Amino acid sequence: MQSLAPIKEYAREHAVPIMKDEGIEFICKYIEEHKIKRILEIGSAIGYSAIKFAGVADDINVTTVEIDKERYEQAVQNIKAQNLENRISIHLCDALIFETEKQFDLIFIDAAKSQYIRFFEKFKHNLAPGGVIVSDNLSFHGMVDDPHLQCNRNTVMLVKKIRKYAAFLRNNTEFETEFVSRGDGISISRKRTF
Numbered sequence: 001m002q003s004l005a006p007i008k009e010y011a012r013e014h015a016v017p018i019m020k021d022e023g024i025e026f027i028c029k030y031i032e033e034h035k036i037k038r039i040l041e042i043g044s045a046i047g048y049s050a051i052k053f054a055g056v057a058d059d060i061n062v063t064t065v066e067i068d069k070e071r072y073e074q075a076v077q078n079i080k081a082q083n084l085e086n087r088i089s090i091h092l093c094d095a096l097i098f099e100t101e102k103q104f105d106l107i108f109i110d111a112a113k114s115q116y117i118r119f120f121e122k123f124k125h126n127l128a129p130g131g132v133i134v135s136d137n138l139s140f141h142g143m144v145d146d147p148h149l150q151c152n153r154n155t156v157m158l159v160k161k162i163r164k165y166a167a168f169l170r171n172n173t174e175f176e177t178e179f180v181s182r183g184d185g186i187s188i189s190r191k192r193t194f
Helices: 005-013 021-033 047-053 069-081 113-126 153-170
Strands: 037-042 063-067 090-093 105-109 127-135 175-180 184-190
Touching: 005 069, 021 047, 021 105, 021 184, 037 047, 047 063, 047 069, 047 090, 063 069, 069 090, 069 175, 090 113, 105 113, 113 127, 113 153, 153 175
Parallel strands: 037 063, 037 105, 063 090, 105 127
Antiparallel strands: 127 184, 175 184
């Protein structure tokens, strides 16, 4: 795999949110340890995390969905540059209208924070037995735990949505969730076995 430094540099220059190093390394290690092969990603951005996930092993396939056309086009370029078009399929689409019959070992939610509950409910049916739903940004740059960091009305509203999602996960009778304080806050939800 070629260096991903140019992708990270592009993200920094164009204010594209990509996963923090600590968070993405944690998920990549999880993928490796649990022999994850089929991944659905909600929120491709410029393809950074999909490329990192596919890079864990040669038999991993990633389906990823991005709503923003400019980011989608950049992601397509980045995926091609890594010669991963045969293992990463990217779709320009609103994830809430995206349909797939496929089953996935890991579903990764990293898109519009206000829609996390809807994404979870929509795609939980695509989870393979023993699979997990992983969500990022549950700390939201520390703002969830420290209200003093919330600088405007938009961030206050987003933090409320993230707290609501965390409460939804904690109270979910169908799934059990582990919260991991890596990167920007990660949750790992597994279907309960009764």
